[in-house]
Amino acid sequence: MVTIPTIDMVKTGQHIMELRVQAGLSVRQLQEIFGFSTPQALYKWQHGTALPTIDNLVVLAAVLGVKVDDILVMNDSPMAVSA
DSSP, rough: OEEEBOOOHHHHHHHHHHHHHHOOOHHHHHHHHHHSSHHHHHHHHHTTSOOOOOOOHHHHHHHTTHHHHHHHBBBBBBBOOOO
């Protein structure tokens, strides 16, 4: 049996919002940093309905001054699968 960690999307989204606020950044400022034409992607991240792509996650970590691992929130119960 192998346990596989899974990401809690809702808690990760809440954490992204907390880190953004702590960094003193607005959604509009992040939108400009990422070059997005609309803020929808950022709101999806914050609401936990989508996760940033890996390249956007790396940029987000740099902008927020944290490591990628510090952004993601893992589920308390990892998924177990047969090997």
